[in-house]
Amino acid sequence: MNDFFDQLLRTSNPILFFLLALMVQSILICLYGALIYGALFCVKAALSKRMSARANYFSWYALLLSLPLASASWNMPVKVALYACLSSGMRWQIISKTLLLAWSAVVVIQLVSQIALTQKINRAIRHLPAFCDSGHLQEKAKRAVGLKTKRLRILVADFVTSPVSYGVFTTSILLPKDYDSRYSAQELYTLLLHEMVHIKNHDTAKAFFISLAECFLWILRPLNQPFRRDTELLCDNRVIGLDASSPNVYGDLLLKECSHSSAVRGIAFSDSYHTLKYRLEGLFRYKPEPHKAAAWAIGLALLPLIAMVYSYWQPAPWLILSEEYNTQFEVCVEQYDPLFDDTIQTRAIELLTVPQVSANGEIVEVCTTDLEQSPEHIQLQQTFEIVDGSLVIDVRALHEALHPLQEQGIPIGRVIFQSPNFIVDTSDAPIDLLRGLSSFYKQYEFDMTAFADSQTNDDYYTIPLEKRGVEENLYLLIARWL
Secondary structure, three states, rough: OOOHHHHHHHHHHHHHHHHHHHHHHHHHHHHHHHHHHHHHHHHHOOOOOOHHHHHHHHHHHHHHHHHHHHHHHHHHHHHHHHHHHHHHHHHHHHHHHHHHHHHHHHHHHHHHHHHHHHHHHHHHHHHHOOOOOOOHHHHHHHHHOOOOOOEEEEEEOOOOOOOOOEEOOOOOEEEEEEEEHHOOHHHHHHHHHHHHHHHHHHHHHHHHHHHHHHOOOHHHHHHHHHHHHHHHHHHHHHHHHHHOHHHHHHHHHHHHHHHHHHOOOOOOOOOHHHHHHHHHHHHHOOOOOOOOOOHHHHHHHHHHHHHHHHHHHHOOOOOOOOOOOOOEEEEEEEEEEOOEEEEEEEHHHHOOOOOOOOOOOOEEOOOOHHHOOOOHHHHOOOOEEEEEEEEEEEHHHHHHHHHHHHOOOOOOEEEEEEEEEEEEEEOOOOOOOOOOOOEEEEEEEHHHHHHHHHOOOOOOEEEEEOOOOOOHHHHHHHHHHH
Protein backbone atom coordinates (compact mmCIF):
# COMPACT_ATOMS: atom_id res chain seq x y z
CA MET A 1 0.00 0.00 0.00
CA ASN A 2 2.83 2.41 0.84
CA ASP A 3 4.48 1.65 -2.51
CA PHE A 4 1.21 2.48 -4.24
CA PHE A 5 0.98 5.83 -2.45
CA ASP A 6 4.62 6.64 -3.19
CA GLN A 7 4.18 5.88 -6.88
CA LEU A 8 0.99 7.96 -6.97
CA LEU A 9 2.79 10.88 -5.37
CA ARG A 10 5.73 10.72 -7.77
CA THR A 11 3.61 10.47 -10.91
CA SER A 12 0.67 12.74 -10.02
CA ASN A 13 2.00 15.25 -7.50
CA PRO A 14 0.43 18.35 -9.15
CA ILE A 15 -2.93 16.59 -9.50
CA LEU A 16 -2.84 15.41 -5.87
CA PHE A 17 -1.86 18.92 -4.81
CA PHE A 18 -4.79 20.37 -6.78
CA LEU A 19 -7.28 17.88 -5.32
CA LEU A 20 -5.99 18.53 -1.80
CA ALA A 21 -6.33 22.30 -2.33
CA LEU A 22 -9.86 21.81 -3.66
CA MET A 23 -10.79 19.67 -0.66
CA VAL A 24 -9.34 22.17 1.82
CA GLN A 25 -11.09 25.08 0.07
CA SER A 26 -14.40 23.18 0.10
CA ILE A 27 -14.10 22.48 3.82
CA LEU A 28 -13.31 26.14 4.57
CA ILE A 29 -16.27 27.31 2.46
CA CYS A 30 -18.54 24.91 4.36
CA LEU A 31 -17.27 26.20 7.72
CA TYR A 32 -17.76 29.85 6.79
CA GLY A 33 -21.11 29.01 5.18
CA ALA A 34 -22.29 27.39 8.41
CA LEU A 35 -21.25 30.47 10.42
CA ILE A 36 -23.02 32.82 8.00
CA TYR A 37 -26.17 30.71 8.04
CA GLY A 38 -26.11 30.71 11.86
CA ALA A 39 -26.06 34.50 11.80
CA LEU A 40 -28.85 34.57 9.17
CA PHE A 41 -30.96 32.20 11.24
CA CYS A 42 -30.69 34.45 14.29
CA VAL A 43 -31.57 37.56 12.28
CA LYS A 44 -34.56 35.89 10.63
CA ALA A 45 -35.79 34.55 13.96
CA ALA A 46 -35.64 38.05 15.47
CA LEU A 47 -37.23 39.78 12.46
CA SER A 48 -39.51 37.03 11.20
CA LYS A 49 -42.63 39.25 11.15
CA ARG A 50 -40.85 42.24 9.62
CA MET A 51 -38.86 40.71 6.79
CA SER A 52 -40.61 40.60 3.43
CA ALA A 53 -40.58 37.59 1.13
CA ARG A 54 -38.03 39.39 -1.06
CA ALA A 55 -35.73 40.12 1.89
CA ASN A 56 -35.99 36.49 3.07
CA TYR A 57 -34.99 35.24 -0.36
CA PHE A 58 -32.15 37.64 -1.12
CA SER A 59 -30.65 37.22 2.35
CA TRP A 60 -29.43 33.81 1.14
CA TYR A 61 -26.99 35.62 -1.13
CA ALA A 62 -24.98 36.33 2.01
CA LEU A 63 -23.74 32.73 1.79
CA LEU A 64 -21.64 33.83 -1.19
CA LEU A 65 -19.47 35.69 1.31
CA SER A 66 -18.05 32.30 2.31
CA LEU A 67 -16.11 32.20 -0.99
CA PRO A 68 -13.89 35.27 -0.42
CA LEU A 69 -13.68 34.48 3.31
CA ALA A 70 -12.30 31.00 2.53
CA SER A 71 -9.71 32.60 0.22
CA ALA A 72 -8.62 35.25 2.75
CA SER A 73 -4.97 35.42 3.76
CA TRP A 74 -5.64 34.46 7.40
CA ASN A 75 -6.46 30.92 6.20
CA MET A 76 -3.03 30.53 4.59
CA PRO A 77 -1.15 28.95 7.56
CA VAL A 78 -3.74 26.18 7.79
CA LYS A 79 -3.70 25.63 4.04
CA VAL A 80 0.06 25.42 3.65
CA ALA A 81 0.27 23.06 6.63
CA LEU A 82 -2.11 20.69 4.89
CA TYR A 83 -0.34 21.15 1.55
CA ALA A 84 2.95 20.22 3.22
CA CYS A 85 1.50 16.86 4.27
CA LEU A 86 2.03 15.58 0.72
CA SER A 87 5.79 15.95 1.07
CA SER A 88 6.28 15.38 4.82
CA GLY A 89 6.91 12.16 6.72
CA MET A 90 5.36 8.89 5.60
CA ARG A 91 2.72 8.98 8.33
CA TRP A 92 1.47 12.43 7.26
CA GLN A 93 1.53 11.38 3.61
CA ILE A 94 -0.55 8.27 4.25
CA ILE A 95 -3.10 10.17 6.36
CA SER A 96 -3.46 13.06 3.89
CA LYS A 97 -3.64 10.85 0.80
CA THR A 98 -6.11 8.45 2.40
CA LEU A 99 -8.44 11.32 3.32
CA LEU A 100 -7.96 12.87 -0.10
CA LEU A 101 -8.78 9.69 -1.97
CA ALA A 102 -11.86 9.07 0.22
CA TRP A 103 -13.13 12.64 -0.32
CA SER A 104 -12.46 12.47 -4.06
CA ALA A 105 -14.30 9.13 -4.33
CA VAL A 106 -17.39 10.54 -2.60
CA VAL A 107 -17.35 13.66 -4.80
CA VAL A 108 -16.99 11.62 -8.00
CA ILE A 109 -19.81 9.25 -7.00
CA GLN A 110 -22.11 12.20 -6.27
CA LEU A 111 -21.19 13.97 -9.51
CA VAL A 112 -21.71 10.84 -11.61
CA SER A 113 -25.04 10.21 -9.88
CA GLN A 114 -26.21 13.79 -10.47
CA ILE A 115 -25.15 13.79 -14.12
CA ALA A 116 -26.78 10.40 -14.71
CA LEU A 117 -30.01 11.63 -13.12
CA THR A 118 -29.97 14.77 -15.27
CA GLN A 119 -29.46 12.70 -18.42
CA LYS A 120 -32.28 10.38 -17.41
CA ILE A 121 -34.69 13.29 -16.92
CA ASN A 122 -33.62 14.92 -20.18
CA ARG A 123 -34.24 11.69 -22.09
CA ALA A 124 -37.67 11.34 -20.48
CA ILE A 125 -38.62 14.95 -21.31
CA ARG A 126 -37.45 14.64 -24.92
CA HIS A 127 -40.37 12.39 -25.90
CA LEU A 128 -43.21 14.03 -23.94
CA PRO A 129 -46.31 15.34 -25.75
CA ALA A 130 -46.97 19.07 -25.86
CA PHE A 131 -49.63 20.85 -23.81
CA CYS A 132 -52.81 21.59 -25.78
CA ASP A 133 -53.16 25.32 -25.18
CA SER A 134 -56.63 25.97 -26.51
CA GLY A 135 -57.14 29.04 -24.33
CA HIS A 136 -53.76 30.65 -25.21
CA LEU A 137 -52.84 30.57 -21.52
CA GLN A 138 -49.12 30.27 -22.24
CA GLU A 139 -48.83 33.59 -24.09
CA LYS A 140 -51.11 35.30 -21.60
CA ALA A 141 -49.00 34.13 -18.65
CA LYS A 142 -45.74 35.06 -20.41
CA ARG A 143 -46.99 38.61 -21.00
CA ALA A 144 -48.12 38.94 -17.39
CA VAL A 145 -44.76 37.74 -16.03
CA GLY A 146 -42.71 39.61 -18.62
CA LEU A 147 -41.00 36.42 -19.73
CA LYS A 148 -39.37 36.99 -23.12
CA THR A 149 -37.59 33.69 -23.63
CA LYS A 150 -38.56 31.62 -26.64
CA ARG A 151 -36.89 28.47 -25.29
CA LEU A 152 -39.86 27.43 -23.18
CA ARG A 153 -41.95 24.30 -23.63
CA ILE A 154 -45.07 23.18 -21.78
CA LEU A 155 -45.28 19.39 -21.80
CA VAL A 156 -47.50 16.70 -20.31
CA ALA A 157 -45.73 14.09 -18.19
CA ASP A 158 -47.05 10.94 -16.54
CA PHE A 159 -44.30 10.98 -13.86
CA VAL A 160 -45.33 14.24 -12.13
CA THR A 161 -48.42 14.80 -10.02
CA SER A 162 -48.15 18.59 -9.86
CA PRO A 163 -46.83 21.24 -12.26
CA VAL A 164 -43.05 21.72 -12.06
CA SER A 165 -40.48 23.70 -14.03
CA TYR A 166 -37.17 22.23 -15.14
CA GLY A 167 -34.17 23.14 -17.28
CA VAL A 168 -31.22 25.48 -17.60
CA PHE A 169 -30.89 26.72 -21.18
CA THR A 170 -34.12 25.24 -22.55
CA THR A 171 -36.75 25.33 -19.82
CA SER A 172 -39.83 23.16 -19.60
CA ILE A 173 -43.02 23.27 -17.57
CA LEU A 174 -44.30 19.75 -16.90
CA LEU A 175 -48.02 19.28 -16.28
CA PRO A 176 -49.61 16.10 -14.88
CA LYS A 177 -51.43 13.99 -17.46
CA ASP A 178 -54.84 14.67 -15.84
CA TYR A 179 -54.43 18.47 -15.86
CA ASP A 180 -57.46 18.96 -18.11
CA SER A 181 -59.89 17.34 -15.69
CA ARG A 182 -58.21 18.48 -12.47
CA TYR A 183 -57.87 22.23 -13.07
CA SER A 184 -60.16 24.96 -14.17
CA ALA A 185 -58.84 27.45 -16.73
CA GLN A 186 -58.19 30.02 -13.99
CA GLU A 187 -56.36 27.51 -11.79
CA LEU A 188 -54.20 26.35 -14.71
CA TYR A 189 -53.38 29.97 -15.55
CA THR A 190 -52.34 30.61 -11.93
CA LEU A 191 -50.14 27.51 -11.89
CA LEU A 192 -48.51 28.54 -15.17
CA LEU A 193 -47.84 31.97 -13.67
CA HIS A 194 -46.20 30.31 -10.69
CA GLU A 195 -43.85 28.20 -12.81
CA MET A 196 -43.02 31.07 -15.17
CA VAL A 197 -42.09 33.27 -12.22
CA HIS A 198 -39.67 30.50 -11.22
CA ILE A 199 -38.20 30.54 -14.73
CA LYS A 200 -37.95 34.35 -14.83
CA ASN A 201 -36.15 34.25 -11.48
CA HIS A 202 -33.81 31.57 -12.94
CA ASP A 203 -34.76 29.21 -10.11
CA THR A 204 -34.50 26.15 -12.34
CA ALA A 205 -30.93 27.04 -13.36
CA LYS A 206 -30.02 27.87 -9.75
CA ALA A 207 -31.39 24.50 -8.60
CA PHE A 208 -29.24 22.69 -11.17
CA PHE A 209 -26.00 24.48 -10.26
CA ILE A 210 -26.72 24.14 -6.54
CA SER A 211 -27.14 20.39 -7.03
CA LEU A 212 -23.68 20.28 -8.64
CA ALA A 213 -22.16 22.49 -5.92
CA GLU A 214 -23.62 20.15 -3.26
CA CYS A 215 -21.23 17.44 -4.49
CA PHE A 216 -18.32 19.57 -3.21
CA LEU A 217 -19.96 21.81 -0.59
CA TRP A 218 -21.85 19.41 1.64
CA ILE A 219 -23.16 22.23 3.86
CA LEU A 220 -25.62 23.06 1.06
CA ARG A 221 -27.57 19.83 1.54
CA PRO A 222 -29.16 20.67 4.91
CA LEU A 223 -29.69 24.28 3.73
CA ASN A 224 -31.44 23.26 0.53
CA GLN A 225 -34.91 22.85 2.03
CA PRO A 226 -35.10 26.20 3.89
CA PHE A 227 -33.72 27.98 0.80
CA ARG A 228 -36.35 26.43 -1.45
CA ARG A 229 -39.06 27.36 1.04
CA ASP A 230 -38.05 31.01 0.72
CA THR A 231 -37.87 30.58 -3.05
CA GLU A 232 -41.44 29.27 -3.11
CA LEU A 233 -42.61 32.02 -0.77
CA LEU A 234 -41.17 34.74 -3.04
CA CYS A 235 -42.79 33.09 -6.05
CA ASP A 236 -46.16 32.89 -4.25
CA ASN A 237 -45.87 36.54 -3.31
CA ARG A 238 -45.27 37.62 -6.89
CA VAL A 239 -48.03 35.44 -8.34
CA ILE A 240 -50.63 36.98 -6.01
CA GLY A 241 -49.58 40.42 -7.22
CA LEU A 242 -49.81 39.36 -10.88
CA ASP A 243 -52.99 37.27 -10.70
CA ALA A 244 -55.02 39.62 -8.50
CA SER A 245 -56.30 36.53 -6.66
CA SER A 246 -56.97 36.75 -2.95
CA PRO A 247 -54.62 34.91 -0.61
CA ASN A 248 -57.57 32.66 0.34
CA VAL A 249 -58.11 31.51 -3.25
CA TYR A 250 -54.40 30.98 -3.82
CA GLY A 251 -54.11 29.15 -0.50
CA ASP A 252 -56.93 26.79 -1.48
CA LEU A 253 -55.12 26.02 -4.74
CA LEU A 254 -51.89 25.44 -2.82
CA LEU A 255 -53.63 22.98 -0.47
CA LYS A 256 -55.19 21.23 -3.44
CA GLU A 257 -51.81 20.82 -5.11
CA CYS A 258 -50.07 19.61 -1.98
CA SER A 259 -52.70 16.89 -1.57
CA HIS A 260 -51.47 15.46 -4.90
CA SER A 261 -47.81 16.39 -4.56
CA SER A 262 -45.04 13.82 -4.57
CA ALA A 263 -41.32 14.39 -4.90
CA VAL A 264 -39.72 13.61 -8.23
CA ARG A 265 -36.03 13.51 -7.42
CA GLY A 266 -34.16 16.12 -9.43
CA ILE A 267 -37.29 18.04 -10.50
CA ALA A 268 -39.96 18.65 -7.91
CA PHE A 269 -39.87 19.94 -4.36
CA SER A 270 -41.83 17.81 -1.90
CA ASP A 271 -44.08 20.12 0.10
CA SER A 272 -43.92 18.79 3.62
CA TYR A 273 -46.22 19.95 6.40
CA HIS A 274 -43.65 22.47 7.62
CA THR A 275 -43.17 23.87 4.12
CA LEU A 276 -46.91 24.15 3.55
CA LYS A 277 -47.39 25.88 6.90
CA TYR A 278 -44.52 28.27 6.09
CA ARG A 279 -46.01 29.19 2.70
CA LEU A 280 -49.55 29.65 4.01
CA GLU A 281 -48.34 31.93 6.79
CA GLY A 282 -46.44 33.90 4.17
CA LEU A 283 -49.60 34.30 2.07
CA PHE A 284 -51.48 35.98 4.88
CA ARG A 285 -48.56 38.34 5.51
CA TYR A 286 -48.64 39.34 1.85
CA LYS A 287 -47.67 42.91 1.07
CA PRO A 288 -47.27 44.27 -2.47
CA GLU A 289 -43.63 44.82 -3.34
CA PRO A 290 -42.27 46.75 -6.31
CA HIS A 291 -40.59 44.39 -8.75
CA LYS A 292 -37.10 45.85 -8.74
CA ALA A 293 -33.62 44.47 -8.35
CA ALA A 294 -32.13 44.28 -4.89
CA ALA A 295 -28.90 46.29 -5.18
CA TRP A 296 -27.34 44.83 -2.05
CA ALA A 297 -28.00 41.27 -3.25
CA ILE A 298 -26.36 42.03 -6.59
CA GLY A 299 -23.40 43.52 -4.71
CA LEU A 300 -23.03 40.35 -2.64
CA ALA A 301 -23.19 38.25 -5.80
CA LEU A 302 -20.46 40.33 -7.43
CA LEU A 303 -18.20 40.22 -4.36
CA PRO A 304 -16.85 36.68 -5.04
CA LEU A 305 -16.12 37.71 -8.63
CA ILE A 306 -14.20 40.77 -7.41
CA ALA A 307 -12.34 38.55 -4.93
CA MET A 308 -11.39 36.13 -7.73
CA VAL A 309 -10.05 38.97 -9.90
CA TYR A 310 -8.06 40.30 -6.94
CA SER A 311 -6.71 36.82 -6.19
CA TYR A 312 -5.53 36.49 -9.78
CA TRP A 313 -3.26 39.50 -9.41
CA GLN A 314 -2.30 38.67 -5.79
CA PRO A 315 -1.39 34.96 -5.72
CA ALA A 316 -0.61 33.19 -2.47
CA PRO A 317 2.94 33.84 -1.18
CA TRP A 318 3.75 30.15 -0.75
CA LEU A 319 4.31 29.73 -4.51
CA ILE A 320 7.54 31.36 -5.74
CA LEU A 321 8.13 31.31 -9.48
CA SER A 322 11.81 31.40 -10.39
CA GLU A 323 12.94 34.28 -12.60
CA GLU A 324 15.80 32.06 -13.80
CA TYR A 325 13.46 29.57 -15.49
CA ASN A 326 14.97 28.49 -18.84
CA THR A 327 17.77 31.08 -18.47
CA GLN A 328 20.01 29.48 -15.83
CA PHE A 329 20.95 25.79 -15.93
CA GLU A 330 22.76 23.36 -13.69
CA VAL A 331 24.58 20.46 -15.39
CA CYS A 332 23.87 17.09 -13.78
CA VAL A 333 24.94 13.57 -14.73
CA GLU A 334 23.40 10.18 -14.08
CA GLN A 335 25.55 7.60 -12.34
CA TYR A 336 25.00 4.17 -10.87
CA ASP A 337 24.92 3.97 -7.07
CA PRO A 338 25.83 0.42 -5.93
CA LEU A 339 24.74 1.18 -2.37
CA PHE A 340 21.09 1.57 -3.39
CA ASP A 341 21.41 -0.43 -6.63
CA ASP A 342 19.87 2.46 -8.52
CA THR A 343 20.75 5.23 -10.94
CA ILE A 344 21.01 8.60 -9.22
CA GLN A 345 21.34 12.14 -10.49
CA THR A 346 24.24 14.25 -9.21
CA ARG A 347 25.44 17.77 -9.93
CA ALA A 348 28.47 17.53 -12.16
CA ILE A 349 30.30 20.27 -10.27
CA GLU A 350 30.10 18.23 -7.05
CA LEU A 351 31.83 15.31 -8.79
CA LEU A 352 34.41 17.50 -10.51
CA THR A 353 35.43 19.50 -7.43
CA VAL A 354 38.08 17.87 -5.29
CA PRO A 355 36.79 17.56 -1.67
CA GLN A 356 38.65 19.66 0.89
CA VAL A 357 40.01 17.86 3.96
CA SER A 358 40.41 19.53 7.34
CA ALA A 359 43.43 19.18 9.65
CA ASN A 360 41.79 16.34 11.60
CA GLY A 361 41.08 14.42 8.42
CA GLU A 362 37.36 15.24 8.06
CA ILE A 363 35.88 16.18 4.68
CA VAL A 364 34.77 19.84 4.56
CA GLU A 365 31.71 20.59 2.48
CA VAL A 366 32.33 23.33 -0.08
CA CYS A 367 29.73 26.10 0.04
CA THR A 368 27.57 26.89 -2.98
CA THR A 369 29.27 30.26 -3.59
CA ASP A 370 32.72 28.67 -3.80
CA LEU A 371 31.40 26.00 -6.16
CA GLU A 372 29.89 28.60 -8.49
CA GLN A 373 33.21 30.51 -8.56
CA SER A 374 35.33 27.44 -9.27
CA PRO A 375 37.01 27.00 -12.71
CA GLU A 376 35.13 23.72 -13.20
CA HIS A 377 31.73 25.43 -12.81
CA ILE A 378 32.72 28.25 -15.18
CA GLN A 379 33.87 25.68 -17.75
CA LEU A 380 30.54 23.81 -17.47
CA GLN A 381 28.55 27.02 -17.94
CA GLN A 382 30.47 27.68 -21.17
CA THR A 383 29.32 24.39 -22.72
CA PHE A 384 25.84 25.71 -23.59
CA GLU A 385 23.94 28.89 -24.44
CA ILE A 386 20.36 30.03 -25.05
CA VAL A 387 19.63 30.95 -28.68
CA ASP A 388 16.13 31.84 -29.97
CA GLY A 389 14.28 29.90 -27.28
CA SER A 390 16.48 26.80 -27.57
CA LEU A 391 19.23 25.27 -25.48
CA VAL A 392 22.29 24.89 -27.74
CA ILE A 393 24.89 22.45 -26.34
CA ASP A 394 28.54 22.47 -27.47
CA VAL A 395 29.11 18.72 -27.38
CA ARG A 396 32.90 18.92 -27.77
CA ALA A 397 33.22 21.46 -24.91
CA LEU A 398 30.86 19.38 -22.74
CA HIS A 399 32.92 16.25 -23.34
CA GLU A 400 36.11 18.07 -22.37
CA ALA A 401 34.52 19.51 -19.22
CA LEU A 402 33.32 16.06 -18.09
CA HIS A 403 36.46 14.19 -19.16
CA PRO A 404 37.91 14.21 -15.59
CA LEU A 405 34.94 12.10 -14.48
CA GLN A 406 35.77 9.45 -17.08
CA GLU A 407 39.35 9.43 -15.81
CA GLN A 408 37.95 8.72 -12.33
CA GLY A 409 36.09 5.72 -13.76
CA ILE A 410 32.69 7.38 -13.75
CA PRO A 411 30.91 6.57 -17.03
CA ILE A 412 29.01 9.44 -18.60
CA GLY A 413 25.78 8.57 -20.34
CA ARG A 414 22.92 10.97 -19.93
CA VAL A 415 23.57 14.59 -19.04
CA ILE A 416 20.70 16.59 -17.55
CA PHE A 417 20.42 20.36 -17.90
CA GLN A 418 18.31 21.45 -14.95
CA SER A 419 16.63 24.86 -14.70
CA PRO A 420 14.92 26.19 -11.52
CA ASN A 421 11.16 26.40 -12.02
CA PHE A 422 9.29 27.20 -8.81
CA ILE A 423 9.41 26.75 -5.04
CA VAL A 424 6.60 25.72 -2.68
CA ASP A 425 7.34 27.49 0.60
CA THR A 426 5.59 26.11 3.70
CA SER A 427 7.59 28.12 6.22
CA ASP A 428 4.37 29.64 7.64
CA ALA A 429 2.88 26.26 8.48
CA PRO A 430 1.79 26.14 12.15
CA ILE A 431 3.36 22.69 12.65
CA ASP A 432 7.17 22.65 12.77
CA LEU A 433 7.35 19.18 11.25
CA LEU A 434 5.60 20.43 8.12
CA ARG A 435 7.74 23.52 7.53
CA GLY A 436 10.20 23.63 4.66
CA LEU A 437 10.93 24.40 1.04
CA SER A 438 10.20 22.14 -1.93
CA SER A 439 12.07 23.10 -5.10
CA PHE A 440 10.90 22.04 -8.54
CA TYR A 441 13.02 22.04 -11.70
CA LYS A 442 12.57 21.69 -15.44
CA GLN A 443 14.97 19.14 -16.91
CA TYR A 444 16.29 18.64 -20.44
CA GLU A 445 18.17 15.41 -21.14
CA PHE A 446 21.07 14.84 -23.52
CA ASP A 447 22.38 11.34 -24.23
CA MET A 448 26.11 11.67 -24.92
CA THR A 449 26.46 7.99 -25.76
CA ALA A 450 23.77 8.09 -28.42
CA PHE A 451 25.23 11.29 -29.84
CA ALA A 452 28.71 9.72 -30.07
CA ASP A 453 27.31 6.64 -31.84
CA SER A 454 25.41 8.69 -34.42
CA GLN A 455 26.88 9.52 -37.85
CA THR A 456 26.42 13.29 -37.54
CA ASN A 457 29.47 15.52 -37.69
CA ASP A 458 27.73 18.44 -36.01
CA ASP A 459 29.36 19.46 -32.72
CA TYR A 460 26.25 21.22 -31.49
CA TYR A 461 22.98 19.78 -30.20
CA THR A 462 19.81 21.88 -29.96
CA ILE A 463 16.92 21.26 -27.50
CA PRO A 464 13.80 23.48 -27.81
CA LEU A 465 12.93 25.06 -24.46
CA GLU A 466 9.44 24.49 -23.11
CA LYS A 467 7.15 27.06 -21.55
CA ARG A 468 5.58 26.39 -18.18
CA GLY A 469 2.97 23.71 -18.73
CA VAL A 470 0.11 21.90 -16.99
CA GLU A 471 2.00 21.24 -13.75
CA GLU A 472 2.94 24.88 -13.22
CA ASN A 473 -0.51 26.11 -14.28
CA LEU A 474 -2.13 23.84 -11.70
CA TYR A 475 0.05 25.30 -8.98
CA LEU A 476 -0.73 28.82 -10.22
CA LEU A 477 -4.45 28.02 -10.19
CA ILE A 478 -4.20 26.83 -6.60
CA ALA A 479 -2.12 29.82 -5.52
CA ARG A 480 -4.53 32.30 -7.11
CA TRP A 481 -7.99 30.89 -6.47
CA LEU A 482 -7.79 28.04 -3.97
